[in-house]
Ligand SMILES: Nc1ncnc2c1ncn2[C@@H]1O[C@H](COP(=O)(O)OP(=O)(O)O)[C@@H](O)[C@H]1O
């Protein structure tokens with residue numbers, strides 16, 4: 356079963372009366388439980404693609420199906436419950452809420468769906484990533500690597516079937532980067548979730564079940580493990 360199907364997605368922006376095509380006729384499918392890498396030079400359209408796949412923005416044309424549900428042109432109210440229950444996000448710049456502690460940041464998506472075990476689950480996750488003692492620290496009291504570990508816990512707390520990670524190590528040094536990628540891959544394996552990761556790491560890309568390469572908004576290459 357495919358957890359995600361993308362059909363003929365096209366996205367344009369109009370800048371000073373000129374229409375620029377950012378994504379051009381993108382089609383692919385992602386089997387549930389698999390690990391997919393999206394690579395491509397800066398500006399090739401990777402982040403734009405992720406925003407369309409997760410319903411944060413809408414394409415000009417084409418279709419995005421998540422678990423067989425067409426989310427392409429859903430409005431915010433229709434999307435919100437699905438996004439909070441089924442999707443997890445990890446961004447390059449962490450996106451933690453500065454006024455909340457690590458624990459509160461991680462609990463937040465679980466509290467939105469009124470999970471009575473929100474705190475318990477958040478504590479467990481933080482402990483698992485080695486931040487048990489940091490749970491009452493605020494984001495500004497944490498290193499970059501620690502912030503990203505908190506962000507990963509937050510992405511995982513509702514046990515999402517599908518996780519999007521957009522260059523999650525882009526702001527980290529190489530040592531922290533490999534620790535963060537290992538952590539993401541471990542949690543994914545343990546939970547059987549699907550991971551769609553934008554990364555420049557060729558070592559990580561080599562571990563993926565499927566890899567697509569974007570170039571100027573088009574799929575310039577696609578490779579499945581074993582090809
Ligand atoms: N809101 C926007 N308005 C106009 N152009 C945009 C917007 N967002 C992204 N772009 C352009 O779309 C292209 C792809 O950007 P992006 O998806 O961020 O690429 P990547 O993540 O691969 O670096 C770039 O040329 C960028 O300038």
Ligand SMILES: [Mg+2]
Nearest residue numbers: 401402403521
């Ligand atoms: Mg990007």
